[in-house]
Amino acid sequence: MKRTIRDLKNIENKRVLLRCDFNVPLDNYGDIIDDTRIVSSLPTIKYLNDQKCKLIICSHLGRPKGYDKFLSLFPVAVSLMKYFPNKVKFSSKVTGKEVENMVANMKGGDILLLENLRFDSREEENDPTFVKELASLADIYVDDAFGVAHRKHASNYGVALKLPNAIGFLIEKELNVFYKAFENPKKPFVAILGGAKVKDKLTLINNVIGKADTVLVGGGMAYTFLLAEGIKIGKSIVDLDLVDDAREILKNAKVNGTKIVLPVDHVALLGEKVVKTSELEQDMVGLDIGKKTIQMFTEEILNAGQIIWNGPVGKYEDKRFRNGTMQIAKAVAKSSAYSIVGGGDSVGAINTLGYADKIDHLSTGGGASLKLMEGKVLPAVEVIDTL
Ligand code: ADP
Ligand code: MG
Numbered sequence: 001m002k003r004t005i006r007d008l009k010n011i012e013n014k015r016v017l018l019r020c021d022f023n024v025p026l027d028n029y030g031d032i033i034d035d036t037r038i039v040s041s042l043p044t045i046k047y048l049n050d051q052k053c054k055l056i057i058c059s060h061l062g063r064p065k066g067y068d069k070f071l072s073l074f075p076v077a078v079s080l081m082k083y084f085p086n087k088v089k090f091s092s093k094v095t096g097k098e099v100e101n102m103v104a105n106m107k108g109g110d111i112l113l114l115e116n117l118r119f120d121s122r123e124e125e126n127d128p129t130f131v132k133e134l135a136s137l138a139d140i141y142v143d144d145a146f147g148v149a150h151r152k153h154a155s156n157y158g159v160a161l162k163l164p165n166a167i168g169f170l171i172e173k174e175l176n177v178f179y180k181a182f183e184n185p186k187k188p189f190v191a192i193l194g195g196a197k198v199k200d201k202l203t204l205i206n207n208v209i210g211k212a213d214t215v216l217v218g219g220g221m222a223y224t225f226l227l228a229e230g231i232k233i234g235k236s237i238v239d240l241d242l243v244d245d246a247r248e249i250l251k252n253a254k255v256n257g258t259k260i261v262l263p264v265d266h267v268a269l270l271g272e273k274v275v276k277t278s279e280l281e282q283d284m285v286g287l288d289i290g291k292k293t294i295q296m297f298t299e300e301i302l303n304a305g306q307i308i309w310n311g312p313v314g315k316y317e318d319k320r321f322r323n324g325t326m327q328i329a330k331a332v333a334k335s336s337a338y339s340i341v342g343g344g345d346s347v348g349a350i351n352t353l354g355y356a357d358k359i360d361h362l363s364t365g366g367g368a369s370l371k372l373m374e375g376k377v378l379p380a381v382e383v384i385d386t387l
Contacts (some may be wrong), residue, residue, distance in 0.1 A: 001173075001387045003166040005044060005142055011053040013108040018048060018168070019139035021147035021158050021364065022076045030075050034351075037147070038079050040364050044144045044168035045111070049084060049223045052108035054139055055208050058094070058155055059145065060118045064256035066117045077113045087111045093132035094120050103137050138330030145166025147365040149380040160383040168386050169365065175381065177340060177361045178372035182211055186305035186338050190298070192328060194219030195311030195345065198239045200247060203374040204310065205249055210256035214304075216297045218313025218324065222263050225250065234268065234280035236287075261300065265290030267314070267321055274320050288314030288321035297328055304337035310373060312349045327348050333358030342369030 012084070020041045025033040032038070048055050057186040059079075063070040077090035087176075088111045091100050095114075102112055117123040122130035131154045135141070143156050149156070149171060181189075191212040195201055196368045198221050208215055217225055220237035227233050228246035239246075265278040267288035280286055289297070300309060309332060315324040332339050333355045340361050341350055344366030350356055363369035371378055 002172075002381060003385045003387050004172050005047055005166050005168055007387065008051075008140065008142075008166050009051070011051050011090055011140060013047070014053050014140055015106070015138040016048055016053045016055050016140045016142055017134065017159065017163070018044065018055060018142045019043075019145045020055045020057055020059045021145040022073060023061050023147060024076065026061075026075065027280050029241070030070065030072075032075055032079060035079060036096070037364060038076060040170050041144055041168075042083060044142070045080075045084070047169065048142065048342070049087065049109060053140075054103070054106040054108060055111045056103060056114065057108075057111065058114045058117050058134070060123065060153075060155075061116045062118070064116060064118050066121070068116075071116055071118075073113060073116050080111065084111055088113060088277035091108075091115060094123075095130070095137070098136065102132050117153075117155050125150075126152050126154045126158045128158065132155045133164060134159050138163060141165040143380055143384060144170045146171045146174045146368050146381070149365065149368045149378040150371045151367075152379045156380040159228060160380065165384050168383065171381065172366065174363060174369070174372070175366050178342075178369065179340075179362075181306060181308060181340055182207075182373075182375065185211065188213040188300075188304050189215065189306045189308075190214045190304035192216045192301070192307065192309040192313070192332075193311055194221060194325075195343070196220040196237060196314040198224045198242045201311065202245065203376075204370065206252075207373065207375040208308075209249065209253050209258045212258055212308075214259045214261060215253070216261045216300060216313075217226060217309050218263060218293070218297070218328070220315075221311065222289075223286060223319065224241060225260070225262050229262070230235060232280050233286065234282055234284035236266075236268075236280060236285050249363075261296060263289045264296065264381075265291040265292045287318070289324035294327045296326060298331040301328070301331040301335050301337070306334055307332055307335065307337045307339045307340070308373065309341045310343040310346055310370065312345055316345075316352075317350050322353075326353050329353050329355045342366070342373055353384070
């Protein structure tokens, strides 16, 4: 068991460095388009603030190369001021004398948000000098940045090794959800796997086999499996070097009692024309699952006790190939199963299609949730003390 903020005692007036994931989408005016990531961090911030510690919060935003005024965390500070009136200050520097002075002037119950960590290139390099500067600002370190927990950066890996530490409520919840889903799944356990490439999802598929009762394979990934079965895939996306692996996976699944369901029809592109077909001819590119496949998948989904979904089942960004993902989202929303959706594009699709409130757990981290579904340990969690 990892130490959580509930296990931190007597932190009144102590300096606590909290790593959040405030990587929110901004529009051209610097306004926050979607504040999900801020809202998801509030329980931890509120809990620590109630303990009257001096709370120093840090985060990254986007992928700046050096200072970039369009990627300042100031809009996030403004948002936090709404939730914690008169308590929040913003530091335009990440580390250094100015920040140290601001921290020295903090009182218990104050909140200080530091500027975008990635304005300093040493953050992503996990540079020891940057780790030292960050660690010197605080007495205790708390990590609640689930979205980057699969990375080893200064603010979530290096610093954790330097200070007494704990995880916040968001990371705790994400870990519990995925742990339980794989260790103690509600049956039947149905996994929906999609996305573009088998290569990205090989470890995930292997982890699901033997644990899930049924795996529904859609998206670009399906074509490598179909080819492995000797089915024509036209010009659809395929990982040719993984056809043998796909065949092995299909065999393994049979041995381990996991049923794999592949698409039986498609929405495809033939030149400029969109066609619906159960057989992909030579020049066709499969870009969405067809009606019969949707029906087959829906039946499994409505019958499930637990659903894990990673990867859209079609090229959903294009309206012409969105129906499959939309119908699957609808079915998952309708199903009484406990539902988990993880993956950047998968969660994006659920939000775009308006089914977010019908899903039991929408993961806040794409890459990090993928790692958990692969059964891997997250490096930033590994460095947190155990109880
Ligand atoms: P996630 O981010 O949820 O893990 P991925 O990144 O693995 O998902 O996959 C999402 C991408 O897969 C989307 O860009 C989508 O357009 C693409 N995709 C889905 N189906 C197909 C297909 N049949 N052909 C090509 N690309 C596809
Ligand atoms: Mg993606």
